Amino acid sequence: MKIKFALAFLLLSLAFISCDDAKKKDNENETVDVNQTETETNRQEEIDYLAFPDDARVFFKNLEDGQEVTSPVKVEMGVEGIALDPAGDLIENSGHHHIIINGEYFELGETIPMDETNLHYGGAQTEAELDLEPGKYTLTMQYANGYHQSYGKRLSAQINISVVE
Structure with missing residues (x-):
């Protein structure tokens, strides 16, 4: 019984660790996406400030x-x-x-x-x-x-x- 309990505890622990690692990877990807979005926004602002009317x-x-x-x-x-x-x-x-x-x-x-x-x-x-x-x-x-x-x-x-x- 103690072995079954220990085995179940070990499997649950491994599952929890796997889920936590997956969440960390998702959070890392979100950070990259936010940084990419900020960079794209900054580039767009620079482009906007270099836009001018066609008749200029x-x-x-x-x-x-x-x-x-x-x-x-x-x-x-x-x-x-x-x-x-x-x-x-x-x-x-x-x-x-x-x-x-x-x-x-x-x-x-x-x-x-x-x-x-x-x-x-x-x-x-x-x-x-x-x-x-x-x-x-x-x-x-x-x-x-x-x-x-x-x-x-x-x-x-x-x-x-x-x-x-």
């Missing part, structure tokens, strides 16, 4: 492709269909200008570096003066959100200019 555009107001200019080069930056706001806050459908000297547009979501060829106008400026030596230049205007994340090719404009003495 940026353009050079005072310069044309192929134009000859003297230094300092005055650049008037235009934007339509999306708000112009200073850098620092992430505001939906909003951004500010950057000028890239002798470079291409930045892909959607790429952070624009700040250096001598990637100029930031995070104060929501719409005009700039560029001190350029005589020569040929490509100027790319790139719009980006408050965190300097590029809106991509669709919110960029590019021209070639020649700076003469």
Whole structure:
């Protein structure tokens, strides 16, 4: 009788341990799902803040492709269909200008570096003066959100200019 009782107790204990392990695994899976959901939500928020209206555009107001200019080069930056706001806050459908000297547009979501060829106008400026030596230049205007994340090719404009003495 004692052996049957001990055997029954052992089987019940093993069953309890198996159930407890299964619950732990379920809880672990739930944690992974929650983390995946949070990550997906964060990605979606980033994508939402990089969305902009179809009719939005940026353009050079005072310069044309192929134009000859003297230094300092005055650049008037235009934007339509999306708000112009200073850098620092992430505001939906909003951004500010950057000028890239002798470079291409930045892909959607790429952070624009700040250096001598990637100029930031995070104060929501719409005009700039560029001190350029005589020569040929490509100027790319790139719009980006408050965190300097590029809106991509669709919110960029590019021209070639020649700076003469």
